[in-house]
Amino acid sequence: MAEGVMDIDDSSFEAEVLQSEKPVLVDFWAPWCGPCKAIGPAIEELAGTFGNKIKFTKCNVDDNPLSPGKYGVRAIPTLIFFKEGKDVEQITGMVAKSKLEDAINKIL
Amino acid sequence: MKNVDYDIVIIGGGPAGLTAGLYAARARLNVILVEKLAPGGQVLVTDRVENYPGFPDGISGFELVQKMTEQAKQFDLVIENNEVLSMDLSDQVKTVRLSDKTITAHAIVIATGASPRKLGIPGEDVFFGKGVSSCATCDGPFYRDRVVAAVGGGDTAVQESIFLTKFAKKVYLIHRRDELRATGILRERALANDKIEFLWDSVLTGIQGLTNVEKITVKNVKSGDTKSLAADGCFIWIGIRPNADFLGDLVRRDEFGFVVVNSNMETSVPGVFAAGDVRVTPLRQIVTAVGDAGIAAFSAEHYIESL
Numbered sequence: 001m002a003e004g005v006m007d008i009d010d011s012s013f014e015a016e017v018l019q020s021e022k023p024v025l026v027d028f029w030a031p032w033c034g035p036c037k038a039i040g041p042a043i044e045e046l047a048g049t050f051g052n053k054i055k056f057t058k059c060n061v062d063d064n065p066l067s068p069g070k071y072g073v074r075a076i077p078t079l080i081f082f083k084e085g086k087d088v089e090q091i092t093g094m095v096a097k098s099k100l101e102d103a104i105n106k107i108l
Numbered sequence: 109m110k111n112v113d114y115d116i117v118i119i120g121g122g123p124a125g126l127t128a129g130l131y132a133a134r135a136r137l138n139v140i141l142v143e144k145l146a147p148g149g150q151v152l153v154t155d156r157v158e159n160y161p162g163f164p165d166g167i168s169g170f171e172l173v174q175k176m177t178e179q180a181k182q183f184d185l186v187i188e189n190n191e192v193l194s195m196d197l198s199d200q201v202k203t204v205r206l207s208d209k210t211i212t213a214h215a216i217v218i219a220t221g222a223s224p225r226k227l228g229i230p231g232e233d234v235f236f237g238k239g240v241s242s243c244a245t246c247d248g249p250f251y252r253d254r255v256v257a258a259v260g261g262g263d264t265a266v267q268e269s270i271f272l273t274k275f276a277k278k279v280y281l282i283h284r285r286d287e288l289r290a291t292g293i294l295r296e297r298a299l300a301n302d303k304i305e306f307l308w309d310s311v312l313t314g315i316q317g318l319t320n321v322e323k324i325t326v327k328n329v330k331s332g333d334t335k336s337l338a339a340d341g342c343f344i345w346i347g348i349r350p351n352a353d354f355l356g357d358l359v360r361r362d363e364f365g366f367v368v369v370n371s372n373m374e375t376s377v378p379g380v381f382a383a384g385d386v387r388v389t390p391l392r393q394i395v396t397a398v399g400d401a402g403i404a405a406f407s408a409e410h411y412i413e414s415l
Contacts, residue, residue, distance in 0.1 A: 033246045034152035034170035042146065042189070062249070072319055074341065075237040075247045092237030094145050094152075097189060098207060 004047035008057045010064040018085040020055055023107050027058040028068050028078045035094045036077040042097040043079075050104055081107050109214075109415050110201050114140050116408050117204050117213040119192050120351070122149025124384025124397040124404075125219035126176040126185075131405035132217075133183035137412070141180075142206065144191040148173040149221045150348075150385070151394060155245040155271055160394045169245070172394070197358050197377045200415070214415060215379045215408040218355070218367060219401060222348035222385040222392070227259065231315030232344070239321025239341045244268040247341070251276045256341040257324050258282065259312050265345035266290035266298045272343065273303040280337060282307045282326055315342055350386045362388050373404035381408050 008016045008026070017024045027043055029036035047056035061068045061076060071080055071087055081089040081103065089103055116132050118125050121143030132139040151157070154169030163172075177187070195216070196203040202213050224242040226232055232240055241247040248271060256276045258269040261283035267290070272279050281298070286308045288295045298304055307326055313334065314325035321342055327334045350365045360368045360376035366389075367382040369375055375382050381404040384397035 030249065032155075032249065034148065034154070034168065034173075035243065035246055037170055038146035038148050038152050038173075072238060074239050074250045074320060075241050075243070077246070078237060090237075093243075096144050096191060098191070 004051045005044055005056045005058050008059050010066040013059070013064075013067045016055070016057060017082050020082070022053065022055045024055045024057060024082040025104075026067075026080050026082065027056075028061050028073050028076050028080070029058055030060060030062045030076055032062075033076050039077055039094055042100065046097070046100055046104065050108075053108055054104060079103075083107060112201055112212040112214055114138050114211060114213040115412055116140075116215045116217060116405075117142060117202070117211065118217040118219055119204075120149065120219035120221055120384070120386070121147035121177075121187060122219065122221045122384060122397065123151060123173070123176060123394045124221070124386075124401040125149075125217070126173070126180050127398040127401035128217045128219055128383055128405040128408075129185040129187070130176075130180040130183060131402055132408065133180060133185040135405070135409050137409060139185065140211070141185060141187045142190050142192055142204075143187060144189075146189070147177045147187060150223075153243040153245050157394065192354055194354065195358060197380055200379070202379060214412045215381065217401070217404050217408060218352075218359075218375070218380065218382040218386055219384050219397075219404075220351040220354075220386050221397075222350050224345065225347045225349045227312060227344055227346060229312060229314055231317070231321075235315055235317060235321050235342070238319065239317065240315060241341065241343050242345060244271045244343060247343075248272050248275050251341050253277050254340040255338060256280070256343060257312065257326075257337065257339045258343045258345065260345035260347070261285060261288045261290065262345065262347065263290045263294060266294045268343060268345060269304055270294070270297055270301060273301055276341075277303065279304045280307055280324075280326075280339065281305070282310050282312050284309065284311050284329060312342070312344075348385065348392070352386055371403075372407040373400055374407060379408075379411055 079091045115137040116139045118141040129141045151169040156166040158166035190206045257280040316323040383400035383404040385392045
């Protein structure tokens, strides 16, 4: 997929998300989810703008059931912001890019 | 003719908006389509569209929208990710206020569609994304071998409940009447599906759980009896409401908020047209949305020529 959004899985979740020095956005998605694919471009654009301040990642819930299970993800797309290993903000469903920007600015 | 930024501003990027865009772009009008989220609208959450002609094996909603977008872009339709905050339609030149600028146009096509309606019961908002959903395509696979409830009796409720049985071991279909309103083939499939348990004459009155949905409360409207059922998820398909709040009373709308148009898709304001699910119409389908949109674009073109 696009540069700037890193694929993560259950085995790398701890190191890449929970141990990250920068805040992390995890986009929980799956290939069968239309809205997930539809918001993909917006997230890639945001990664281009905020990539130096926030680590943008995506986690395929089909291949990695543990991480979404741990955070109670029952719907996708779900975006969770992590700061110092803690989940601080969660957004479910299709939202406007401006809403995501607002959430990012709040985290920073 | 007065100077404007665009001939036509199309608001909304579902099948209606994309089709109006296709027609206007092919007519070589100066047109912009404004979409708040991403092109697609409600079709995006449809797993398989099997009543849109030309795709005998069916097609996923996402794929269909992608093809429509691609087709419109081939004729140089400009699609902008932006939100319409308000409009001034009192002059011949229409003014559209977006989140970061104001644009003017001769004509407007409103194609903002509709959204799933809520029940307004306790637990519905709290558990949204935590078991409460209106998108089986998105969230169905989380319910493998689990028990889910679905509410509704129309096409969407029935089709999506059948889809849920691919994953869930049991689907309670809660419907306030004693028969389904859905179209014949869907009714047949649902009634023959032994994973679906029908709760007739019943309404959902509450959703409970700790962090995720665990239980639901269902009331029989005939007997008045209330019972609690264990369920891991709850899908709500009880109809739609128009995405038209931003219109206020700029154009005439019916008691439910849908935009009133004539057979030329003209609203109560000259130069303002509406197409698809947002308008008053007996049927809300992709085929009707694209049909409306062709007429709306055609009418808009004629309106502009007449100025």
